[in-house]
Amino acid sequence: MLSIKRRRYVTIVALIVALSMLAVGCGGAADKGADSDKEPAADVIKIGVYEPLTGTNAAGGQMTVEGIKLANQLYPEVLGKKVELVVVDNKSEKQEAANAVERLISKEKVNVIIGSYGSSLSMAGGPVALDAKVPVIGCSPTNPAVTLDNDYYFRVCFIDPFQGTVMSNYATGTLGAKTAAIIQDVQQDYSVGLSSYFEKAFKATNGDASIVAKVNYNTGDKDFSAQLTEVKSKNPDVIFAPGNFLECGILVAKARELGITVPILGGDTWEAEEFLNQVTQYKDIYFSTHFTAEEPVTEVSTTFLDEFKKAYPDKEVNAFAALGFDTYILALDAMEKAGSADSVAIRDALAATKDFKGATGIITLDENGDATKTAVIKKVMDGKFVYEAKVDPK
Amino acid sequence: MSMDIFLQNVANSITLGSLYALIAIGYTMVYGIIRLINFAHADLLMVAAYIAFYGILIFTLPWYWAFILAIVLTTLLGVSIEKVAYRPLRNSPRISVLISAIGVSFLLQNVAIVVIGARPKPFPRPEQLVWNIKVGEISFLSLTILIPIITFILLILVMFIVKRTKMGIAMRAVSRDFETSSLMSVDVNKVISTTFVIGSALAGVGGIMWSMQYPQVDPLMGLFPGIKCFIAAVMGGIGSIPGAMIGGFVLGICEIMIVAFLPGLSGYRDAFAFVILILILLFRPGGILGESTVEKV
């Protein structure tokens, strides 16, 4: 090893290097975006995007960003100015989400923010934006808590209480189910929340004993044989298993392998090609989602579908890209209505959104900032996602 | 619980157990030789799975070539890791090499995220190997029979190498007493490299088997099996190869059976594995087959 003198010398040099890196880094980063004290160039409007591009939620985040970028390509201007997208990765971690939003607001000086996939991440970014009075529009977080007590958070997707009820009604009404089993990812707030709303609605219709089994698994689990065997033994008419498409794909495939033939229901996260890949040869798999290609709800849907196919010819259209797309054009629409790029004005315009035509349906934002819109039910058939039914909000 | 369902659970346990066993053997061999928990071992699993995946899909190799290529490349990677990240630290305190192992593991995972992308990909299951079998009310994949058979064959192979070949004797000598072995002109470096060759190859096979059973590959797929398989190795007796096999099966069976008999606690499933580990470490650190060692002053 180095002699003591040498080590001391190296340490001092290292310290100096580190400190100068620090200085350069801070200075450089300050110069890169907008300077903290300077306003962004006058002819550019900045929209910030914070999504998980790495980490456990990366798949959903990436799909959403594809939709946002597509919308940005199609509609690059508003109020006569160019729209610049600033995309920041929140690594699927909460403190990164908070940092990301803070960075977008303080350094990049964005006017409005889009994000994030993953309610937990949205809840971390929300308070930061609220303090700075910059509105945020979420594309797909469905936990009701995201917009509670936050006047500056909106979302273009429906929320879990609605979705859970929709699926319960479908199970009872259309599929004629009297008993159900629930398989939930105990680590995912999405799965746990949606299951609990489904359970409430199902019990309300069919009685307290109608949920014959409720089993848990953990995110990242690959083996569901024990849970499925348990569910199989209780013979439910239908299974409700909302969760990430990653785990659910394996779970549903395994269920069919084990000889479970009853319908299996899920939520909007299933609309992803990773899920389809796992279950492609099976049937009687239904899920609620925001959007369908066969019965485009609005002309915007058709536009979105055509453009998506052009831009990403080898990718499947998915709900998250569609939601990302809608969030972007909603933001633009709010700016047009407000007539300015002032954040507070944008926020007020967003709050007043009514019957906005998006690719995922006609969106009206209620007093919490949540979207009331039609849910679509799809199923897996012949290796594809196929439209099944529409459910309007009552 | 009816017999059918019980048997179904048994089938599931055997599959899971043999997967754990396959990977646990690699952990235990490396630990036996250089007393290192190779955190990067499980990520080799992921590497093998991806190489096989790309081999089949992008290079359109027939599955047997893709699998062989995956195993060979994974082995090379494993040996290189030893040379670059563990060998220089052989004379340093144990903590350093443990940290290095953690560092390698993270590096592999994050490079995979950057290069391949974080989104999982479906693993193509070759039809010749994977098909559905139904016996009465129980249905399972052919893998449930295939994987234990392959694991057994490999185990016998490894035991043969360790017990009958010259290299095997050298390996056992080094794991017993490092310094004396090197004084007896055993080429310690070669021995360690060979251990890594065997261990990494097993991880490669394990990775491919794992992906056939759970056909979804993503950069973090090694995390979860990694810790479980290490627990299995400890359970069986760290440093003992048959022990790793037994540990793997015991862990697989325990996990499935606990959830089967106590479905209300299925959310705690991973916690059980850790509780079992801690109990073993405290009360019988030698594991099921291991020997207890006394530290002499």
Place this chain on the structure above:
Amino acid sequence: MDDRKNIKFILNIVLLLIIGIFLWWGQDNLSAFYIRILNLSAIFAILGISMNLVLGFTGMFSLGHSGFMCIGAYVAAILTMSPASKEIIYFMEPIVPVLAKVQWPILPAIIAAGIVAAIFGFLIGIPALRLRDDYLAIATLGFAEIIRIVVTNTISITNGSLGLKNIPSVKSLWVYWGIAIITIIILKKIINSNWGYAFKAIRDNEIAAEAMGVNIFSHKVLSFTIGAFFAGIAGALMAFLITSVDPTMFRFTFTFQILLIVVLGGMGSLTGSVISAVIITILMEVLRVVEQPFDLFGLLQIPGLPGMRMVIFAIGLLLVILFYRQGLMGTREFNWDYLLDKIHSFKKRGASM
């Protein structure tokens, strides 16, 4: 030598004053983004030095830090959320009645968080610390995961995976760095005390220490518990910084980041951990650059690669552990003696001219 002592005392006071002035200036003048980064680095500094106590000074390879953070964060959150918030947030299963009406102010909650974490540290330490290095690592990792899994499943206490929101927000530099500085002072005193000597003796040669009459086990448990205490406090601060918590925050990746900080700063140097905590937290943000597309001297367009940050950190960790195991500061600390000696020898040389 008395002179020297007085000078050092005065220098310490001056240093604290300077830091105080910087905090006061920073609170009013730095943008919210910089303040947030500084607060986060204070939290990582506390985490770094508390882990260094266990790893660098006592030589115990514990990977359980994130578990204690989790406990601290949840304790602080549950104690400080308003009853109204609790009713709304716990919409799946209402919170256990005992906790429903509780609402404490922030500082007592932070201390409570630390104490509860320390209790868990004590309980976990007693069985776990009988184990050696590598087994200890896995056992503590196991305990951290068990804590996380229990938190996820006890929905009526923690709201499970839904997490907690509407935790009161604390943004003041004074709180975070104030607590960090107090932590540094306390740990410095501990390390320079008899306890500290015992810890270092255990690190250097356990058997010799035992032969010299040091009660190995009780000192190990002590070090571990103190480490857990401060990890709990850091967890509480994290809850106040982000205002929401959920179990997925405290995975092993978190412990890895702290490990990175400790190794880079020098295992066995408090100063090193503080410096590297600040540098790494800042670097995390600065390195976002490599994840955006950028021009290399205007010649190449390198597309943004999400995830490059962690690759760089992993490589950094490997480089340090392989080539410069001392890290930044090795086992040396910042102290006035070094400077004063230099001045002294300078003066001496001048006098002898």
